[in-house]
Amino acid sequence: MFPEILWAVPPAAVSVPVGAAVWRNWSPASWNYGPGLVGNAARVHLTWADVSSGCGLTKTRTRLGKGGRRQVERKPKLSRFRPTGYGFRVRVRLHDGQTPGDYAQALTRLAHSWRVHAVRVRRTGPGWVELVATSRDPLVNLGAASAFDGELLTVQLGRLETGEPWVVDFRQVPHWLDIGATQSGKSTDVNALIKGLSPQPVALAGLDLKGGVELTPYEDRISKLATTRDECGGLLDDLIGILTDRMALCRTHRMRNVWKLPEDVREQHAMPIVVFVDEVAELYLMADKSEKDVIAKTSTTLLRIAQLGRAFAVYLVVCGQRVGSDLGPGVTALRSQLSGRICHRVNDAETAKMALGDLAPDSLEAALSIPAEMPGVAVTVGADGRWHRARSFLTTEEEAEQAAREFAHLAPSWDALTTASGAPSSISDAELADFLDGAA
Numbered sequence: 001m002f003p004e005i006l007w008a009v010p011p012a013a014v015s016v017p018v019g020a021a022v023w024r025n026w027s028p029a030s031w032n033y034g035p036g037l038v039g040n041a042a043r044v045h046l047t048w049a050d051v052s053s054g055c056g057l058t059k060t061r062t063r064l065g066k067g068g069r070r071q072v073e074r075k076p077k078l079s080r081f082r083p084t085g086y087g088f089r090v091r092v093r094l095h096d097g098q099t100p101g102d103y104a105q106a107l108t109r110l111a112h113s114w115r116v117h118a119v120r121v122r123r124t125g126p127g128w129v130e131l132v133a134t135s136r137d138p139l140v141n142l143g144a145a146s147a148f149d150g151e152l153l154t155v156q157l158g159r160l161e162t163g164e165p166w167v168v169d170f171r172q173v174p175h176w177l178d179i180g181a182t183q184s185g186k187s188t189d190v191n192a193l194i195k196g197l198s199p200q201p202v203a204l205a206g207l208d209l210k211g212g213v214e215l216t217p218y219e220d221r222i223s224k225l226a227t228t229r230d231e232c233g234g235l236l237d238d239l240i241g242i243l244t245d246r247m248a249l250c251r252t253h254r255m256r257n258v259w260k261l262p263e264d265v266r267e268q269h270a271m272p273i274v275v276f277v278d279e280v281a282e283l284y285l286m287a288d289k290s291e292k293d294v295i296a297k298t299s300t301t302l303l304r305i306a307q308l309g310r311a312f313a314v315y316l317v318v319c320g321q322r323v324g325s326d327l328g329p330g331v332t333a334l335r336s337q338l339s340g341r342i343c344h345r346v347n348d349a350e351t352a353k354m355a356l357g358d359l360a361p362d363s364l365e366a367a368l369s370i371p372a373e374m375p376g377v378a379v380t381v382g383a384d385g386r387w388h389r390a391r392s393f394l395t396t397e398e399e400a401e402q403a404a405r406e407f408a409h410l411a412p413s414w415d416a417l418t419t420a421s422g423a424p425s426s427i428s429d430a431e432l433a434d435f436l437d438g439a440a
């Protein structure tokens with residue numbers, strides 16, 4: 001299993017003068033394969049006493065010698081220096097009493113000391129951590145997307161800063177919040193998801209409050225597209241109906257979720273549905289007081305769908321330029337159900353806080369420093385619950401549109417989906433309320 005990554009910290013504009021003599025004339029470009037490798041490993045080892053001391057990672061012990069007691073600084077033990085495509089990694093044995101968190105706090109200092117773009121720490125096992133140094137920002141030039149043979153409901157969006165694929169897996173993380181200012185890369189994520197999901201046995205639905213401009217190009221593959229508030233209300237009601245039927249179906253088979261149903265039953269009666277919501281703020285914005293009740297109902301319905309979606313295979317991708325608590329308590333409640341987060345460049349700290357503050361408060365600085373000239377770069381929180389910097393591959397509207405057209409025949413009709421319960425009787429409103437109380 002891939003070890004857990006704790007923090008990525010790009011160096012700030014201050015420098016820490018450790019081992020200065022050894023580092024003179026040394027540039028990050030020297031971190032590479034080939035003849036320099038032995039030299040690089042030697043440099044890391046030779047300067048480790050200075051570096052670990054400068055970064056506060058040494059331990060002071062009292063020794064009793066001829067001259068009496070004296071303080072001795074002990075550096076942590078290094079081992080297994082390995083080059084990587086972007087720099088190197090090396091294992092460090094923790095001193096007694098040290099934790100990976102101590103290293104997480106020293107990452108900026110380590111990055112400056114090693115003259116690299118960033119250092120991350122990975123937990124490798126009790127008593128050890130692995131430090132991963134990257135000599136340049138791997139997100140500046142991602143290169144081409146590699147082939148991806150994902151499973152059902154997985155799509156590769158791009159690459160993480162670690163060089164690993166950035167994958168959205170709806171079965172692991174059912175609902176996603178994708179936030180970013182204009183031209184930050186949100187639509188590119190949606191394009192990649194449409195393109196990746198189109199060939200799969202999955203139904204797509206959309207609530208496009210930008211008058212349909214975002215999702216209409218993919219209409220061929222979308223089973224139901226709502227572009228006005230009334231239509232959105234109808235679509236959300238349909239989804240509640242589908243969820244209620246699936247709940248009854250599971251109860252009939254004595255199963256807790258659709259994934260435990262016999263495969264033929266699941267395929268026939270519980271096709272996964274991915275619902276795209278574009279410009280979420282529009283769902284909550286009130287033009288006048290007459291809309292208050294409609295908005296309250298929409299908000300409750302969306303929340304119910306999010307609560308039940310994981311068990312009954314209805315997944316949400318909620319996109320927007322801005323989310324803030326000023327949109328009402330419904331938005332904050334919805335956010336807590338959307339455990340997948342993608343935060344592109346945003347215009348205000350409040351939006352970044354809404355997108356990441358509850359799950360990864362220490363990622364805010366990284367999110368707020370995404371430059372405008374790097375669209376597609378985001379801070380994301382996914383299945384491992386940790387945050388990562390990542391960048392999407394550029395998937396154009398034309399590519400997504402072509403996939404939607406090519407696989408249009410896989411789009412089930414909405415009528416078929418809303419009547420495909422296979423359950424002898426639907427669940428009552430009271431039972432649904434009970435279930436939701438339990439899920440809340």
Ligand SMILES: Nc1ncnc2c1ncn2[C@@H]1O[C@H](COP(=O)(O)OP(=O)(O)OP(=O)(O)O)[C@@H](O)[C@H]1O
Pocket residue numbers: 180181182183184185186187188189321375376377391392393394395
């Ligand atoms: N991963 C990427 N790599 C390179 N360029 C990208 C990437 N993602 C987006 N871009 C560029 O940025 C532009 C804006 O991207 P996109 O349309 O996805 O942004 P957006 O956030 O949806 O903007 P808006 O809210 O205005 O629709 C794209 O036309 C593309 O040229």
